[in-house]
Amino acid sequence: QVQLVQSGAEVQKPGASVKVSCKASGYIFTKYAIHWVRQAPGQRFEWMGWINAVNGNTKYSQKFQGRVTITRDTSASTVYMELSSLRSEDTAVYYCARQRVPGATDFDPWGQGTLVTVSS
Amino acid sequence: QSVLTQPPSVSGAPGQRVTISCTGSSSNIGAGYDVHWYQQLPGTAPKLLIYGNINRPSGVPDRFSGSKSGTSASLTITGLQAEDEADYYCQSYDSSLTSFYVFGTGTKVTVL
Numbered sequence: 001q002v003q004l005v006q007s008g009a010e011v012q013k014p015g016a017s018v019k020v021s022c023k024a025s026g027y028i029f030t031k032y033a034i035h036w037v038r039q040a041p042g043q044r045f046e047w048m049g050w051i052n053a054v055n056g057n058t059k060y061s062q063k064f065q066g067r068v069t070i071t072r073d074t075s076a077s078t079v080y081m082e083l084s085s086l087r088s089e090d091t092a093v094y095y096c097a098r099q100r101v102p103g104a105t106d107f108d109p110w111g112q113g114t115l116v117t118v119s120s
Numbered sequence: 121q122s123v124l125t126q127p128p129s130v131s132g133a134p135g136q137r138v139t140i141s142c143t144g145s146s147s148n149i150g151a152g153y154d155v156h157w158y159q160q161l162p163g164t165a166p167k168l169l170i171y172g173n174i175n176r177p178s179g180v181p182d183r184f185s186g187s188k189s190g191t192s193a194s195l196t197i198t199g200l201q202a203e204d205e206a207d208y209y210c211q212s213y214d215s216s217l218t219s220f221y222v223f224g225t226g227t228k229v230t231v232l
Contacts (some may be wrong), residue, residue, distance in 0.1 A: 023219045035221070044123070045166075045209060047221035095165060100177075105213040105221065106156035108168035108177065 002026040004096050004111035005036075017084040020114045022096030023088045029077040030054045032065045035107055036070060036081045040092040050099075051079055086118045124148065124210050124224035131230040132200045140227045141210045142210035148222055150191035153213040157186055157195045160207045169208070170195060190195070218230045 009047040022034060035050040049060035051070045058070050069082045080094060094114045097107035125143045149155055156171050158166035168177050170186035174195065181198045182226060186214040189211055193212075210224035 037221075044225050045211075045223040047219055047223070059220065061220065093179075100168065100171060104171070105154055106168060106171040106211065107158075107166075108171070110165040110167075113165050 007110040019082040038092040126224040148214040155193035
């Protein structure tokens, strides 16, 4: 079955960077884009950006532009999301999610989520 | 940042019908972009419930239905069950070039 498995929880200090991985299985990796979405405690979801798994092209939310980098390793069927210059407001659960079908604007499935805690 | 607005909470007794609204703007729902709905149980990742305004993925019970009109959309649960107690979020595409994909503020459904 289609599955996205993310790396484990992270604790980082303000100003540091974090890199979260998302390993895909159960489908042809290069056929579908992968998105990153985060959810701060008690808040709604925020879309951060996405990567075209075929050519590596990316698009980011204006809010995170300059701080977020999404990359992929096709040989490992894995997508990475790196967020830099962390601040306390970046404490959230970070999810990767696949576009349901090529060209779709909805997300299915989602990874299990990775809690990133930013604290001194 | 564009956002879709939902009521914070709705509730109903088992077997009742509840409806969750999702109000957008001319840069997202009103521009004709599809609305999708997700269910999030406590401590878990979201699950796609409705895509393309009205479509249910395989395995989603038919008591869940969606609709869209103008700058708004709705999710209806007909025949509410205890396991439907969860948070529900709408989502759409946005052409304002700030976020591209926007989510609703979320609605907590409580089964009385």
